[in-house]
Amino acid sequence: MDHLVIAQTEQTPLVSFLSNGILEISGKSIDQNSFDFWQPVISWVKLYMEQPATKTCLNLFIETLDTSSSSALVEVLYMLKDLSKEGHAVHVHWNYEENDLDMLELGKDMEQLTQIVFAFDVLKPFQIA
Numbered sequence: 001m002d003h004l005v006i007a008q009t010e011q012t013p014l015v016s017f018l019s020n021g022i023l024e025i026s027g028k029s030i031d032q033n034s035f036d037f038w039q040p041v042i043s044w045v046k047l048y049m050e051q052p053a054t055k056t057c058l059n060l061f062i063e064t065l066d067t068s069s070s071s072a073l074v075e076v077l078y079m080l081k082d083l084s085k086e087g088h089a090v091h092v093h094w095n096y097e098e099n100d101l102d103m104l105e106l107g108k109d110m111e112q113l114t115q116i117v118f119a120f121d122v123l124k125p126f127q128i129a
Contacts, residue, residue, distance in 0.1 A: 001051065004044040012037050013062070017044055021053030026061035029069035038072035045079050055089040056080060061123070062096075062103060070106070077114040084116065092118045 001019040008014035013027035031037050058080060065073065077092070084090040094107035104120065111118040 001047065004040065006037075006040070015041055017041070017048070019048070019053070021056040023056065023058045024061070025058075025073070028064040029062070029073075030064055030066045031069075034066060034068040034072065038069065042072065042075055042079075045076050049079060049083060052083055052088050055091070056083060057091045057093065059093045060095060060107075062094075062106075065106065070110075074110060074113060077110060077116060081114050081116050090116065092116055093121060094118045095121045095123050098122045098124065 003019055004015060004017040006012070006015040008027045009031075011028060011031040013025050013029050016022075016024045016026075029037070058076075060073075062073075080090045080092070092111075094104075094111070096103040096107060107118060107120060
């Protein structure tokens with residue numbers, strides 16, 4: 001299975017989905033054509049589900065997410081939940097900046113909606129010595 005890598009832009013996130021089960025989404029998702037952006041992501045996950053890795057880890061570093069992108073991400077999470085129900089190990093790591101309580105709340109909402117246990121990690125600012 002091929003990897004899916006989509007470069008980050010000012011309006012779309014980096015997507016790095018590797019067939020070994022390491023999945024990452026990082027950045028903003030505020031593109032007016034979010035359906036066009038998320039379509040290959042959802043298609044890749046559907047194909048991945050046919051022969052998933054032993055362990056799947058989704059790392060999320062979301063800065064901003066519009067409503068349609070949020071719906072697409074929830075769809076991805078539901079597919080991962082299905083993998084979990086089939087006995088595959090699935091881990092979701094929701095990373096957020098320390099003062100960004102809106103993103104923490106969004107992550108908590110998605111965790112509750114999908115019934116997948118998330119690990120929440122605060123991103124610490126890089127200290128310059």
